[in-house]
Amino acid sequence: MILVEGESDRVAVQTLARRLGVEGVEVQAIGGAHAIGRYAGAPDVGLCDKGEEPIFRRALEHVFVCDVDLEDELIRALGSDRVERVLAENGELGKFRTLQKQAVWRDRPVRDQLRRWIGSGARRKIRYAELLVDALDLDRIPEPLLGVLRTHVRIILGPSQLDL
Numbered sequence: 001m002i003l004v005e006g007e008s009d010r011v012a013v014q015t016l017a018r019r020l021g022v023e024g025v026e027v028q029a030i031g032g033a034h035a036i037g038r039y040a041g042a043p044d045v046g047l048c049d050k051g052e053e054p055i056f057r058r059a060l061e062h063v064f065v066c067d068v069d070l071e072d073e074l075i076r077a078l079g080s081d082r083v084e085r086v087l088a089e090n091g092e093l094g095k096f097r098t099l100q101k102q103a104v105w106r107d108r109p110v111r112d113q114l115r116r117w118i119g120s121g122a123r124r125k126i127r128y129a130e131l132l133v134d135a136l137d138l139d140r141i142p143e144p145l146l147g148v149l150r151t152h153v154r155i156i157l158g159p160s161q162l163d164l
Contacts, residue, residue, distance in 0.1 A: 001026045002152050003039055003046040003060065007122070008129040009070050013047065015133040016141065016149055025152060036060070044155045047148040062151050064144040071118050071125065072111070073142035074132040080110040086128075086135050 002025065004010050010029040017025040030036055033052035036059045045062040048055075049069040056063045066073045075083050087093045099105055099117045118128045133145075 001028055001039075001044065002148055003028050003030055003036060003056075004148075005030065005033055005048055005052060006125075008125040009047055011126050012070055012074070012129040012133050012145060013149060015130045016145055019133065019136075019138070020149070022149065022153055025149065045148055045151045047144060062148075062155075064148040064151070066142070066144045068115075069119075070129070070142075070145065071115050071132075073144060074129075074136070075111050075114050075118075077140045077142045078132060078135055080114060082135060083114050083132065084110075086131050090131065 002013055004013060004027060007029045010027045013027045014025065017023075028039065030039060033048060033055040036046070036055060039059070044060075045064070046056045046060045047064045047066070047070070049066050053063065053065045056065075078086075084093060084096070087096050096114070096117050099120075100110075100113055105113050105116065117124075119125050
């Protein structure tokens with residue numbers, strides 16, 4: 001089993017598994033890093049944000065860490081222009097532009113603005129986890145996301161069964 005902090009992380013890992021044609025991947029959103037103690041011993045691998053790394057490392061043997069968080073990893077992998085195209089394709093670029101006009105966000109880097117906008121609601125965060133992973137070129141998958149899936153599959157199937 002793969003342990004992740006939240007529902008958007010679960011959706012992102014499962015979406016990547018689907019895109020790569022990997023079946024039977026079990027991903028458990030634990031509702032925050034501090035809940036990991038309930039799962040210690042059973043799972044084989046986890047994915048977390050940089051700030052939660054010590055908690056995950058105490059409980060799991062294999063931990064993959066997003067530099068800031070998974071949304072930031074996806075935005076960097078896609079580039080801000082491509083993320084904005086995904087927003088436009090889903091009819092939400094205007095809403096994002098509204099955030100950009102706010103005084104507190106106006107002078108911040110577009111990547112930070114995108115991360116804030118995507119993370120501003122649980123449903124939006126979950127929705128864009130799938131949309132952004134679907135938009136990725138498969139040769140630009142963020143290492144923590146690919147690493148957690150690769151390690152899980154190798155543990156389950158063995159090292160020679162699948163080379164992701």
